[in-house]
Amino acid sequence: MEDTSFTNQRTNNLRKRYRRWFKIALYTVFLLLGQSVATLLGRLYYDKGGKSKWLGTLVQLAGFPVLFPYYLCILSAPKNPISNNNTHPRQPSSVLAFVYVSIGLLMALNCYLFSVGLMYLPVSTYSLICSTQLAFNAFFSFFLNKLKFTASIINSLVLLSISSTLLAFQSADSGDSAGVPKGKYVIGFICTVAASAGYGLVLSLTQLAFRKVLKRETFKEIMDMIIYQSLAATCATLVGFFASGEWKVLKREMKEYELGEASYMLNLTWTTISWQLFNIGCVGLVMDVSALFSNAISVFGLPIIPIMAVVLFHEKMNGIKVISMVLAVWGFISYVYQHSLDDLKSKAENIDVQKAPPPEEKLNR
Template identity: 30%
Template sequence: MAQNQQPIFQTKPPEHFVQIPINPINIERDSTTLINQTGNRKPNHWPTIIISIIFVIVGQSIARLLENFYYDQINRSGYDENRQNDGVWTQSLLQSVGFPLLILPFIILTKKHNRQQPPITSDQSHYKSLAVIYICIGILIPAQGRLSAMGRLEIPFDRFTLIYTTQLIFTPIFGRLFNKTKFNRWMVISLILAIVTGALTLSSAFGGEPDEAEINYGRGSWAALFSGICFSLLLCNFQNVLDNYIYKRTESTTRKPSFASVFEIIIFSSIAASIISAVGLLIAGEQHELRREMNGFSKGKGSYVMTMVGQAVSWQVYWVGIVGLVFSVSNVLSHVISVITWPIVSVLVVIFFNFMDDELDVFKGVALITAALSAAAYFFRLHKENRDSTF
């Protein structure tokens, strides 16, 4: 009978928990925030964002102004059709050849960061993967530069602008596919306004615009389209390097990312890009045209050299701003800021040059307004994210 009695107090059987591993790299996140699952990416840092934006605007504006000055002074109207695309490899090379200017700040920032936080050792496969992707970026930079230069010399600038603006359509597509970017309404509004801004700069003038006999709509249109695609892919690759390689070094530690990684990406990618552009220049025989251009430059040889050097320096300032925005926020904001700089450039061209009776028209005025609205929409999103992260 005692055997049939139940105990007054029954011990609850132990609970077993199954731990499911989660890889933070594979979790989709909104690329407009810099807070990842490991906490190593800092919240949006406004001083870095603002400085990067200034670099993009100043670098791109000066580079484009000097480019217009270059084409104006070499007297392109006297060229024949067979020499129409002279200098496309040179313009491509100028976008990357100034990278030695970034080596000193890269060393300084790296040493300063290593003093504050000890360096992290990575396996050899990590650096091999980085080398491969830097080479890929190094291929995209001269491809984009050459196609862009060729497109502007093959078709009227208004048509080139409309086609080239389609790059903003490819940015969300590539961002979703390759970077797992999650878009919200403010990002979409910003992109739409940026597309409108780019399209409205169709009334801008360009110093190297082709004569009627030199126009090749088919080849020039394809060059403009693929140039825009290359630029979108370029920005996606910048984000990929930061998310999957640079920040991966610190995902298991408390070590914070450093802006030196921006210089690292530009320097090593530019080495590959400069080699490819230089080889293309030599194969095309453009080195012989450089001497002829220098001798025939309207303002003299000294001005020609300064124009080329100025472009090389300005492009490096531009790239620091572009990659800096990817580092601070995302490739989407970086692309938006790059495109909304176009109306600023078009206004400066009107002020400093007199191409084809170019003037400040309603298109340029509306473009400036939509550019401001595009930036405001994205900044409002960043403000909301920073505000929400404090609660």
């Protein structure tokens, strides 16, 4: 009987492990696909005649209603009363509202800064400067989530920082910014770095919120986080959109778009959907693993964008950019290696706890 019980427990543990890694893989696909497609479409919008920074911000946030059908399915699904994920009581609405609104407002600011950076920088330069967000995330996670800096994580952060810095300075001197005034190029660079710092802070705060406030590891909590903070961010962006007066020129902008009005609408629609895929993957990885791992996956996907930019926008791919991408991938692998070690250590500790005899048995001995 004991052998059968142990076998069943081992089988259940394997199923949970495979199920967890399947979820992580699915979230990773959502994040990488959504990030790459949305960034390239955003650059295409500006490249073919788009000029609205607030509209570029809005498409990053306003697509959350497309998630409502799936959200309703989650709400109507039968709940397991003995699930360990639901043992913590739900926080008061006022506390949850403060979390969603505060993170949402910070998201709106970050998205606007990202929009400015994408408008003024070549997409290859923009995407690899964004890899600094991993270093910022590690910095904030050290204070907010008690992240431990190991040799592999430090190596990863150094490589990613050198990668983006190398590309940024090389691009500034190489003519990649041709057609963009030097002042605007500098503004784009500063905004992208500031947005990367803010994004690292948002991920760290999201992880802190799940750990300290929400205390529920369910997909419903992910959907709540995405929808409510997106609602707050969208409302803030709409205020800026109408206050700036950019809405007045959208009709003319659509008519003057080089690829036509239909392509203009399709671009905005698919950009909106792609950012929602990215949000699901990002928040899912934060909940199932950590904010730093989510950011590492995002950084790993950034070198994909310059390669696509060579094909779509005919940007130059020289030796410095290749070295920068190799360093970014190396930095990502270094972090994943450390995460694998931590995962193996955690599993070993769980096995030791399961094999340890209960306190009563120890007393009888």
